[in-house]
Amino acid sequence: MDSLALFCTGALIAGGIYWFVCILGPAEQRGKRAVDLSGGSISAEKVQDNYEQYWSFFRRPKEIETAEKVPDFVDTFYNLVTDIYEWGWGQSFHFSPSIPGKSHLEATRLHEQMAVDLINVKPGDRILDVGCGVGGPMRAIAAHSRAKVVGITINDYQVNRARMHNKKAGLDSLCEVVQGNFLEMPFPENSFDGAYSIEATCHAPKLEEVYAEIFRVLKPGSLYVSYEWVTTDKFKSSDPEQVEVIQGIERGDALPGLRNYTDIAETARKVGFEVVKEKDLAKPPAQPWWTRLKMGRIAYWRNHIVVTILSALGIAPKGTVDVHEMLFKTADYLTRGGDTGIFSPMHMILCRKPEKTEEIWSS
Ligand SMILES: C=C(CC[C@@H](C)[C@H]1CC[C@H]2C3=CC[C@H]4[C@H](C)[C@@H](O)CC[C@]4(C)[C@H]3CC[C@]12C)C(C)C
Numbered sequence: 001m002d003s004l005a006l007f008c009t010g011a012l013i014a015g016g017i018y019w020f021v022c023i024l025g026p027a028e029q030r031g032k033r034a035v036d037l038s039g040g041s042i043s044a045e046k047v048q049d050n051y052e053q054y055w056s057f058f059r060r061p062k063e064i065e066t067a068e069k070v071p072d073f074v075d076t077f078y079n080l081v082t083d084i085y086e087w088g089w090g091q092s093f094h095f096s097p098s099i100p101g102k103s104h105l106e107a108t109r110l111h112e113q114m115a116v117d118l119i120n121v122k123p124g125d126r127i128l129d130v131g132c133g134v135g136g137p138m139r140a141i142a143a144h145s146r147a148k149v150v151g152i153t154i155n156d157y158q159v160n161r162a163r164m165h166n167k168k169a170g171l172d173s174l175c176e177v178v179q180g181n182f183l184e185m186p187f188p189e190n191s192f193d194g195a196y197s198i199e200a201t202c203h204a205p206k207l208e209e210v211y212a213e214i215f216r217v218l219k220p221g222s223l224y225v226s227y228e229w230v231t232t233d234k235f236k237s238s239d240p241e242q243v244e245v246i247q248g249i250e251r252g253d254a255l256p257g258l259r260n261y262t263d264i265a266e267t268a269r270k271v272g273f274e275v276v277k278e279k280d281l282a283k284p285p286a287q288p289w290w291t292r293l294k295m296g297r298i299a300y301w302r303n304h305i306v307v308t309i310l311s312a313l314g315i316a317p318k319g320t321v322d323v324h325e326m327l328f329k330t331a332d333y334l335t336r337g338g339d340t341g342i343f344s345p346m347h348m349i350l351c352r353k354p355e356k357t358e359e360i361w362s363s
């Protein structure tokens with residue numbers, strides 16, 4: 001083979017690898033690239049240890065039940081998965097019903113916009129995003145409503161990613177990101193004109209604690225909407241196969257325990273909210289939210305190969321393959337949860353903080 005042919009073959013192989021890893025991979029344009037996968041705020045050498053630490057929480061379930069330990073366990077989880085989520089899913093870390101003729105991104109945006117439309121927000125209002133991730137929903141909601149959005153996340157790495165994306169999108173004057181625990185928020189009472197949480201409060205060990213905090217920081221008369229992860233009326237705790245699916249979802253998603261849908265409104269009322277509306281957005285006529293997970297199967301195999309190669313080359317931290325494999329299995333449990341109808345990630349509840357709350361506090 002002469003040198004020109006050798007050069008062309010080399011260039012073709014290099015181009016192919018670049019296309020496979022960098023172009024085919026990212027879920028959003030100019031999103032996270034496979035070669036940039038990291039362990040979040042954890043240094044690369046500690047990713048494997050932290051992954052093992054994450055699993056050890058499930059070997060001592062009592063520890064997960066201890067409220068004080070949960071934020072640390074959730075923080076470890078997001079250090080491990082944030083880059084993989086961004087790379088393989090995008091900047092919005094939640095599900096949405098499929099919409100025929102619309103892309104995943106369009107369906108995601110409509111699901112996010114529905115949340116802010118429900119809380120009647122005006123331009124200039126200050127609203128809270130409880131558990132904001134890297135800010136996909138926050139940016140969509142700020143752009144759609146022109147409200148000022150303050151997001152809170154426990155994970156430091158997500159704070160930096162969210163701030164970077166806000167700046168890049170030219171939305172940093174409307175979007176602010178704070179590192180903190182949503183069980184003890186660093187905000188004064190009656191300081192927000194509205195609030196929303198998208199698939200985040202499921203990480204709270206006691207829903208009552210996070211709802212009470214949201215209630216505290218909201219101005220009287222303002223609205224809060226949440227998309228909750230729940231087991232539905234189809235779930236039978238006596239069926240071992242169903243229990244396996246629910247436990248698989250809990251373990252792969254850092255959940256201290258999935259709640260039943262009946263607990264949501266009850267908890268909201270207990271902390272003083274008026275329940276305005278409650279609806280499982282996953283129920284027909286909505287199209288399945290889990291088809292996107294099913295359709296991604298080929299991409300997951302490709303991602304598995306990419307992660308294995310990058311990890312072997314020392315580009316991705318050791319442990320990334322394990323984390324990816326955990327997510328791969330989780331995708332299967334989530335799909336089974338969706339197919340059987342025993343699980344919903346979008347049980348919507350819309351609540352109002354009453355104008356007068358004195359009676360509630362004194363009772
Ligand atoms: C609300 C939460 C997260 C919900 C989803 C955003 C994520 C749940 C499972 C995740 C994924 C599973 C499979 C991954 C795949 C193997 C990989 O190649 C690319 C990324 C995945 C698709 C990943 C993306 C995010 C999820 C869909 C929880 C945590 C409360």
Ligand SMILES: C[S@@+](CC[C@H](N)C(=O)[O-])C[C@H]1O[C@@H](n2cnc3c(N)ncnc32)[C@H](O)[C@@H]1O
Pocket residue numbers: 071074078091092093094130131132133134135136137152153154155158180181182183197198199200201203204
């Ligand atoms: C699945 S992500 C959803 C993120 C975002 N709502 C979205 O849809 O893109 C859950 C978020 O909740 C945050 N979270 C979980 N427990 C928390 C806590 N105790 N305090 C603050 N944030 C928390 C996580 O850090 C993460 O950002």
